[in-house]
Amino acid sequence: MERFLDLPFFKILRNGVSTFNAVATVCTALTVAGTAVFYFVSHLSADGIAAMVALAPAGLAVVVSGTLSVAAQKLPTAEYRIEHLSGTLIVRPVDGHHSYTNERVQTVRPLRNDTRLVELRSYVTGRSQGETRVESMFPDQVLFDGRVAEDDGRYRRWIYLGAPRGRGDAVQVGVRQTFDDAAAAMLPFYREGGGTHRVKDMTVTVRFSHDEDPDVEGLVWNTNSKPGKKAVVGTLEVKRVNNRRDGTVDYIVHIPRPKRYHCYGFRWRWSS
Template identity: 35%
Template sequence: MRPEEALDRLQFRMLRAAVEAVQAMLFFATVSITAGSVAWAWLSHAGGDVDATGWAVAGGGALSSGAFGYLAGRRRRRTERGDFVIEQLEGLLTVSGVSDHQRYDYVRRQRIRAGRNGFRLVPIRSHWSARSRCPSTPECLYADQLLLDGRTPEEDGRIRRWIYLHRPIGRGYRVWVGLRHTFSDDGGRMQPYYRESGEEQRVDRLIVRLRFTWDRVPLEVVGVRWSARSRSSRQETGEVPFQKVPGPDGSVEYVVDVHKPDGRCAYGLRWRWADDNILPVDAMNSRTVTRSAPMTAPAFESLSAARRAGRWPGPAPAAPR
């Protein structure tokens, strides 16, 4: 038996519940004694000797303060915790070329911490503007999990999905969940942006990666923050910094890394093709900035030579200005 399975047994869950009850009693007693001591000291200073009425007032104030503090603490913890917290959310979208359209390989995984006992259903929402002639089905990243797919977009344009854990987990237990989805835009071109958010859930760290293969690097990339959702769309509220790093097999990656992101916002990247053509990797400036640089003359000559030699599958590049 694995350690996490042993810790999730009924006996250990009951032990955790007992420990929480003892903690609540200690909190209640501490607040009550503190409030009673303060009330007794104030009455002693104001009237000298403290009679039975003073003790009654002090005791009532202590009990009331303790009860209020205990209930407020439970309410605050319940509000902050919810069903689960996303400690880290990582999204990766890889854009590659297939003939006259693009293929998109999407991977999203997140480490969650359960906020209650018996938790086993993790909601995930997604929305893509691309239209495929042959729709594909996403799949789970992990074999011990099951993906429940809503399939049909709802009124806000998003498709609801849930990852079902084959066994319930207890409060405070951490687990990685994720899905993979591959699709193309051969039936309708995808709008050039990619963003992630925790929706209603709190996220401690958000990492968004956008990867282009060597033959599908755009002219311009911008890190963007979008405002709270309004039906099926969001409004851009500003730019965010990102890093450009080399990826595997000659690809290039753009990374947005946000700690404690605003729960009312989504974060990601928006890109622009050059005159609807595709540019090679050396068309991009190597600086790490919020905006990338346009194609340079040497890059144009390099791409033109590759195309004449038959090593460039894409359309002819636009000449630099």
């Protein structure tokens, strides 16, 4: 039952119900306040009406403050917005399999005061024979690693910023993950997305050695699609950059204002 209720449709439905409840609470409070004012005014003398008019601004301020406070508690709000998301996967051939370095860097802007944690998700296939290493890319920040993939295959990780951040105070966070696929080959795709968070700008890069330069295509996935429905919903223009000095080649996609619940990246086919 818990897995069923965690489907994206029901998450959106719960957010919609929360928003409706908040709006209904505000409207109810305003209706009650208006009815009370009308009742008292209709039964007051001329002097009472004058006093009521004098006290009206203070009463209105109390009503507005109360309704906004209730709405703030009920409305679903994100803790931050992602200004820029950069994802890079570096693929290296090693003795018949591959090693990978996955770097995800986010510039986030808190939408409320006292923001301390930033979530970063990753989706990894294949199985490693050696040690999988995960670390924060910024030494003044602390990484908390979920370590185990959840039912959707994603690993959840959180960065503790080291101190509370105020609303609008942008900060950069990043996670580097190093692993191999010696025990089971990784599926040939790489993608990134903001999940439930709004993202202003995103760049995704995958890097191969010249010796293994595969056939690469840029794709868009709808991670909110129903089970059994096709997840790939579009294609992307891919920029190819030849790094002659390093003996590598980069494939890059740039996505301004990517959609929530969508991922953007690559699928490739190895040369036979």
